Amino acid sequence: MTEAAPSFEGLLHKALSPVEPPEDLGRRLEGALMSLTESAVEELEAWELSAMRDPRNWVRPAAAVIVGGTAGVALVLLRARRRIR
């Protein structure tokens, strides 16, 4: 009798040994993931194009340009005043 208590876990290791996935599963999965990635990129590009055609979506980028520009001008003015002083 080799199956004393301490070796029961060894038996469990043997019984539940890892199972190699079939090769075609890997190929199939990689293909599915690839097409998922491609369709996501296409979707994003299509969304960006259609979004920019709608004038309502111009407000945010325009506002960002205005705010950014104003902040830049204010910074230049501040520096110029400091130099004069």
Next chain:
Amino acid sequence: MADQQPQKSKTQLDAEFSELYRAHLRDVYSYAYYRVGNHHDAEDLTEQTFLQAYRHFERAQRESNGRPLRPWLIRIAHNLAANLYRDRSRRPVSPIDDTSELVASHTTEELVEGRDELARVLDGVQRLPDDRREALIMRFALGMDNREIARAMGRSDGATKVLIHRAVKQLEEMVGVSGTGAGND
């Protein structure tokens, strides 16, 4: 700095997911196989697991704080397997009636050594309560440690340690007392 990582590019995320996939394809497949008991469903389950993981990968990475993502993957597989059984109401939750296919996945050498013993152990594993069976699959088929199993099962480390200990004890009694059906139900 680790908490405030800048958003990763799509290419970088895809590369990291691809790494995760290669590292754990066998783990997910093994888990699925011992959970559902046949190659066909195990393949479906593995495929669905990775597709779902891909959709939520960015968030999982953010929330993992650098911890391994294997428990997260196994948890997805666990949830999908539960749904599979729920959908197929004709099938019992305790999945496998016939362990011959599971035994068939072993090498000739192992089978010569003790086919009966392996079959009895596998049969016993399938008769364990769900949580105990899952914990044993994670520990012995996937080699996960207590902490990983705890994360996959949403339990504390201590509770997981006790769960595994009890599962091994129960299985040992089931297999030791008589060949099959010695345990519950």
